[in-house]
Amino acid sequence: MVAPLDELESDALGEAFNMALGEAAASFAELVNEEITITVPNVELMAREALSQRLAALDLPGLGERLTAISQNFHSSDRKLSTEALLLFGERGGLEIVRRMLGETDMPLEQITELEQDALGEVGNIIINSCMSTLASIFGSEMQGTLPDVSQPRADQLFGAHSAGEVVLMVRIGMGLRSLDITGYVLFLMDLPSLTHVVARVRHYFGLDA
Amino acid sequence: MLDLLDRVDLGLLWLNAQGQIKVCNQWLVDLAGLQSRPDGQTLTEAFGPEVDPKLLRAVEQALQLGRATRLSHAFHPTPLPLRARRGDPQQRMQQAVDVLPLRWLGAQGCLVQVRDLTEATRREQLLKQQARQLGHDLGELRIAQDELTRHSTRLRELTRLAPVALFETDLQGHLLYTNDRFLSLWNLSPAAILGRHWSALLPQQAALALAAPWAELMSTPDRIQRDVRIATPDADDRWLQLEAGALRNLDGAAFGYLASLVDVTALYRRAQHLEHRAHHDPLTGLPNREKLMQKLEGGLAAAQWLGQALRLIFIDLDGFKLVNDLHGHAAGDAVLQAIGQRARRVIRGEDVIARLAGDEFALMLSDAPTLAQVDAVMDKVMSAITEPIRYGDQWLSVGGSWGLASFPADGTDAGTLLAAADACMYAQKQARKRTQGERLGAVAGRSQ
Numbered sequence: 001m002v003a004p005l006d007e008l009e010s011d012a013l014g015e016a017f018n019m020a021l022g023e024a025a026a027s028f029a030e031l032v033n034e035e036i037t038i039t040v041p042n043v044e045l046m047a048r049e050a051l052s053q054r055l056a057a058l059d060l061p062g063l064g065e066r067l068t069a070i071s072q073n074f075h076s077s078d079r080k081l082s083t084e085a086l087l088l089f090g091e092r093g094g095l096e097i098v099r100r101m102l103g104e105t106d107m108p109l110e111q112i113t114e115l116e117q118d119a120l121g122e123v124g125n126i127i128i129n130s131c132m133s134t135l136a137s138i139f140g141s142e143m144q145g146t147l148p149d150v151s152q153p154r155a156d157q158l159f160g161a162h163s164a165g166e167v168v169l170m171v172r173i174g175m176g177l178r179s180l181d182i183t184g185y186v187l188f189l190m191d192l193p194s195l196t197h198v199v200a201r202v203r204h205y206f207g208l209d210a
Numbered sequence: 211m212l213d214l215l216d217r218v219d220l221g222l223l224w225l226n227a228q229g230q231i232k233v234c235n236q237w238l239v240d241l242a243g244l245q246s247r248p249d250g251q252t253l254t255e256a257f258g259p260e261v262d263p264k265l266l267r268a269v270e271q272a273l274q275l276g277r278a279t280r281l282s283h284a285f286h287p288t289p290l291p292l293r294a295r296r297g298d299p300q301q302r303m304q305q306a307v308d309v310l311p312l313r314w315l316g317a318q319g320c321l322v323q324v325r326d327l328t329e330a331t332r333r334e335q336l337l338k339q340q341a342r343q344l345g346h347d348l349g350e351l352r353i354a355q356d357e358l359t360r361h362s363t364r365l366r367e368l369t370r371l372a373p374v375a376l377f378e379t380d381l382q383g384h385l386l387y388t389n390d391r392f393l394s395l396w397n398l399s400p401a402a403i404l405g406r407h408w409s410a411l412l413p414q415q416a417a418l419a420l421a422a423p424w425a426e427l428m429s430t431p432d433r434i435q436r437d438v439r440i441a442t443p444d445a446d447d448r449w450l451q452l453e454a455g456a457l458r459n460l461d462g463a464a465f466g467y468l469a470s471l472v473d474v475t476a477l478y479r480r481a482q483h484l485e486h487r488a489h490h491d492p493l494t495g496l497p498n499r500e501k502l503m504q505k506l507e508g509g510l511a512a513a514q515w516l517g518q519a520l521r522l523i524f525i526d527l528d529g530f531k532l533v534n535d536l537h538g539h540a541a542g543d544a545v546l547q548a549i550g551q552r553a554r555r556v557i558r559g560e561d562v563i564a565r566l567a568g569d570e571f572a573l574m575l576s577d578a579p580t581l582a583q584v585d586a587v588m589d590k591v592m593s594a595i596t597e598p599i600r601y602g603d604q605w606l607s608v609g610g611s612w613g614l615a616s617f618p619a620d621g622t623d624a625g626t627l628l629a630a631a632d633a634c635m636y637a638q639k640q641a642r643k644r645t646q647g648e649r650l651g652a653v654a655g656r657s658q
Contacts, residue, residue, distance in 0.1 A: 031285045072278065102284050107338060108345030115327065115334050118306050119284035129277050136275065144276035147308050 005045045005199070012206040013138075017041040017171050017186075020134035027126045031101065039174035041186075045199075048159050048189065051168045067155060068094025068112070070124025070148050074132055076141040081197050083169075083190040085132060085145075087124040091152055093182040094120055100177050112152070121148040131171065131186055138205045139198070159189070167195045221292070221305075221324030223253075224314055227273055231256055233314075238324065241292040241303060262289040265322075268309040272320035278310035283327045294328050304331040375471040378457070381464060383407050383424065395450075395471060408469075413441055420452070427456045428464050437474065449478040491565040493543055494550030502564035502572055506624040509562075509576050513617055518578035520617040523588060524631035526639065527569035527595065528609035541601050545608060552594035557587065569608075572628065581614075588612060611639035 005013065021038045028036040068089045075082040089097065095112050098120045099105055112120065125148040136143040159166075169188040174181065190198065203209050215222050216236040224233035231248050234256070239247055248256030253266060264286055268279035281289050283306045294301040304327045312321040369376050375392035379385055385408050393400060396411050409417040409424070416438045423434045433455035440448040454469035489501035497505065506522065513520040527549070534542040546565070553563045553571070562574045573591065575584065592612070598605040613634025620634075621627040 077276070098284075104338070106345075107341065108348075109338065109341045113334050113337065114330060115283055118280070118282040122280045122282040122285055125278075125280045129271070129279070132277070133275065142276045144311055145278045147278045147310055148280050 005043070005202070008208055009199070009202050009206070010043050012208070013043040013169075013171075013202060014041055016134045016138060017043060017131055017173075020130040021127070021173060023133070024127045024130035027130075028101070028123070034101075034177060037174075037176040039176075042172040044170050044172075045195075046168055046170065048166045048168050051170060051187070066091040066152050067158065068120065069151050069153055069158065070121055070128070071151070072125070072128050072132075072145050072148050074143040074145045076139060076143055078141065081139060081141070081143075081190070081194045083188045083194060085128045086158075086185075086187040086189065087127050088158075088185040088187065089182060093184070096180060097175065097177065097182050098123065100180050117150045121150045124148050124150070127173075127184070127186060131188075135188070135198075139201045140205075166191055169198070220326070221290070221322075223322040223324075224312065225253070225269060225273070225320055225322065227318040229253070229269060229273060232319070238290075238292070241295065242290065243293065257290055260291040262286055265289040265307060265309070268307075269320055269322065272309045272311045273318070276311045278308070281307040281309070283331060287331075290324060292324070295326065296328070301328075304328040372470075373472075377408060377469055377471070379408055379467045379469070381428070381466060383409060383467070386466065392471065395473065412438060416440065424454065424467075427454060427467060430456075437478075446475075448473060448475045450474065491550075494547055494565050496550045496554070496571075497562060497564040499564065499566045499572075502562060502566070502574065503624050503628075505562045505564075506574055506627065509574055510617055510622070510624060510627075512576070513578070514622075519619075520627075521575040521579055521584050522615045522617075522627050522631045523573040523575070523584070523591075523612050524615070524628065524635040525571040525573065525591070525595070525610055525612045526635055527571075528611055528639070530569040530608050533606050533608060537601065537604070537606065541606060544601050545599050545606055548599045549595050549608075552597070553591055556590040556594050561587075563591075572631065584614060611635050611642065613638050 018040050021041060025036045025038045068091050070087045072085050073082070074085060095116070096105075098112070098116050099107055101123070102116070102119060128148065129145065132143050132145060166189055169190070171186040171188075172183070173186060174183050176182075215233065218235065218237070221238040221241070222233065222235045223231055223238065226232050229252050230250050231253070232250075234244075234247050234249070238244075242257055244256065253261050253269065262281070264281055268277075268281060271277040271279060283304055286307070287304050288302040289305055289307045292303040292305065293299055294303045306325045306327050308321075308323045308325075310321050310323075312319060314321075369389040372389060372391065375395045376387075376389045377385055377392050378387040385404050385406055388400065388403060393403065396403070403411075409420060412420070420436060420438065423436060427434060433453055435451065435453045438450045438452055440450060442448075451472045451474045452469060453472075454467055456464040457466045457468050458464050489498055489504070490496065491498045509520050512518075527545075530542060530545065533545055546569070549571075550563075550565065553573075557563055557573065560576050564572050564574075566572055573587075575587065579587070592610055595610040596607060598607040600606075613631050613636065615621060615627045615630035615634055617627055620630040
């Protein structure tokens with residue numbers, strides 16, 4: 001059973017991610033010379049199974065189809081905390097966001113190309129690294145990360161490598177580029193010891209135990 | 211180890227925590243045009259000021275925060291000043307660079323991997339160009355397809371609504387397409403008709419008559435138009451008007467025929483009716499003066515050709531005015547109708563009796579009858595005229611005078627011959643009146 005984040009913890013984390021994603025938005029704007037808006041993130045902690053059910057029940061935009069997933073693995077230097085960070089878009093949304101950034105909205109190809117996949121990897125890399133910077137400062141520990149891996153799994157294959165009992169810290173963000181509004185989801189998958197560590201660190205960081 | 215790194219097909223750098231290059235493989239040395247391996251130098255010292263600041267920041271983040279960073283080609287085409295391996299040596303190599311924190315030999319540091327994407331970029335640009343072209347072509351094809359669909363729908367509706375029967379055949383004349391009106395014209399279903407030769411629907415005589423002009427369609431750019439009579443034993447004759455032309459491809463080669471059929475029976479019947487009215491006396495139904503003159507000219511031409519005689523008799527009724535005066539015009543009309551019917555019965559089929567005007571008739575006898583034969587015919591005709599006619603509860607009777615003119619003796623053209631017959635009749639009538647007057651005078655003398 002996962003202890004949910006209480007309201008204060010969620011709000012505190014949301015605020016922290018908001019600041020981190022502000023940096024990510026600035027990085028994008030620099031990349032494509034266009035203002036990119038990122039909505040205030042919504043943070044929740046839940047079991048992987050519960051998340052799957054939640055995603056299915058909520059019918060969140062873009063997640064009913066094949067997904068574009070950008071993932072990176074992180075671990076703290078003392079290896080007490082390890083997590084897989086995932087940035088999810090609907091397949092169409094991932095394709096549209098990268099083509100919009102590359103100024104190739106008229107491209108009739110249905111499939112993402114190799115170079116576009118690389119570019120999408122960089123987009124995910126910027127967002128995930130920004131989020132991880134926030135978490136690292138909360139954890140008071142460096143978080144070493146791998147390079148981004150881009151894939152197009154089906155929704156039911158998303159958590160293939162993880163056991164059902166793992167918990168997910170879900171950060172829902174909206175990204176906007178001119179007329180394009182895409183909803184993305186940043187998920188941090190972690191095992192129970194990592195979670196316990198994270199919650200303790202969050203409470204400590206925001207002074208919620210006092 | 212370095213020897214192994216020198217053999218991989220990508221650029222590899224390892225920098226220590228101070229950002230100094232400790233490993234640089236030969237791939238990078240060659241393509242950056244370095245004189246020697248840049249051991250101990252920073253990226254900027256080794257590769258110059260053209261190093262992308264993003265790459266410097268990524269290295270910094272890897273060393274300080276342990277972050278791995280991907281610099282994709284799309285957003286950072288040339289993070290390092292490397293020359294392209296093929297083509298113009300002035301061209302920069304298109305790259306993708308990955309920076310990841312990596313401890314090596316117990317020391318903190320980061321690995322920089324440089325992939326050459328020049329060829330992949332070229333291929334992808336080509337692919338995208340082809341995809342755009344394909345998208346454009348598909349768009350045009352879709353427009354053409356839409357136009358074709360609209361055209362086809364329009365054509366189908368037009369043929370459905372067309373007031374004529376339409377059909378298409380192959381070059382051999384086998385039916386490929388017919389509209390509904392065509393089917394209802396022959397009272398057939400599409401299954402019964404498609405694949406059959408279209409002329410099989412026609413009577414044999416009409417089919418034979420059309421075979422030659424139909425065959426000509428192949429070689430002429432013109433359309434043919436023919437009226438075809440459809441005679442059926444158990445129904446009235448029908449007349450169809452056929453119009454047909456060859457269907458040709460862009461090279462002008464014929465690949466079939468398109469034709470229309472219109473039922474013109476009503477037009478034919480109306481024309482026949484009008485023609486009959488123009489040439490017949492409406493009261494008696496006998497040919498009128500115009501028709502007689504036509505027949506007479508035809509008869510004269512034949513007689514001249516055959517060297518035969520032709521006889522024309524002018525008949526004038528006697529006492530007809532008296533019938534009109536005493537019994538009214540309806541009685542006069544009844545007399546004329548009765549005489550017309552009787553006279554038709556007593557003459558041969560090839561002879562012509564016509565009502566010229568009022569109580570004047572003319573009879574043309576073909577086949578060179580002798581004078582004796584003329585007399586015999588006229589005896590019958592005069593009997594038909596003089597026999598009393600029943601009108602209500604009364605009996606009416608008239609007499610008749612006639613005069614004969616013969617071709618070629620009395621004239622060689624229709625007008626002269628008719629005038630001669632008229633003159634002869636008049637002379638005969640006058641002579642008879644004189645004779646009757648003398649007889650009456652003699653009787654009066656005797657009675658005095």
